[in-house]
Amino acid sequence: MSHTNRYMFSKSCEYAIKAMIFVAQKSKEHSRVGVKEIAKGIDSPEHFIAKIMQELGRKRLVQSAKGPNGGFYMTDKDLNTNIADIVKAIDGDQLYVDCVLGLKTCSEKNPCPVHHEYKEIKRKLLHMLEHNTIGNFNDKLDSGKFFLKNL
Amino acid sequence: MSHTNRYMFSKSCEYAIKAMIFVAQKSKEHSRVGVKEIAKGIDSPEHFIAKIMQELGRKRLVQSAKGPNGGFYMTDKDLNTNIADIVKAIDGDQLYVDCVLGLKTCSEKNPCPVHHEYKEIKRKLLHMLEHNTIGNFNDKLDSGKFFLKNL
């Protein structure tokens, strides 16, 4: 046993968030980004991030174009996407909606022992995720004070 | 695609927390609980919770005795175990220690774009998990205002 490797988001979701930020950065200069470039840029397996980008495309969080000079890009509207949207698209929203103990019956009327306290955490987590948009990150990263890659 | 099934804790961890609470309840009456009873009580697969109880036993979060009248039980000291301890034993502490984007290099000096805000969430989450001990739950459940089982 002894797994010890549980993070807040799935690997797919981590990649998705990083990729969205990466594409946003490139979109500023009106250039499209291919999966190879994304994979290099965020340090992810190439074919795996390709699948994730497909999913994000289907869910309309990112735009794509085939053929020469094709690739992924974002419109100004896409920059309003927040992290909660991305998480919802990839991991679902159980994290900040459902019972932390996985109880289907847990509710205000029928609370599990941590229900009320976890409700507060969920609220703050959701607020944090919603309040950070992909557009915000552009500014943050541009400032040079924030980083994205595993060096 | 479309998995959408990511919770805060792993299934193993959810079971572990519920089982710990369940054993604590029974330990009050100085009775030991077998895996069958635990499995029924918390609505989990029998052989799977057996494995988890073994791990919790190895990590000394719960006591066990073999043979007739054997089973799992808790000492008064064990009742001071908090949820963070259980999560740490089963899922590890990445959730409230590491970078939410999985960046190994993320730190105060080299922060990812959500580092500072997530730090706050982590702090609150950890506080919540540490401040809820198994002993507390006894009282909560006894009050009849809180529930544990999927009905």
Added chain:
DNA sequence: TTATTAAAAGATAAACTTGTCTTTTATTAT
């Protein structure tokens, strides 16, 4: 129209988590 480019889609495999079943070990009661 044809060749080239790049995403979309599909198929497959490795790794990990979850779940089941069997055997072994230790303890208690007779």
Added chain:
DNA sequence: ATAATAAAAGACAAGTTTATCTTTTAATAA
């Protein structure tokens, strides 16, 4: 001592997530 009980340990199988590779579709440029 022996039988019965229950956890510990081990082996295995199903399900899910992560990762890789190949084929198809769509778009552009020549």
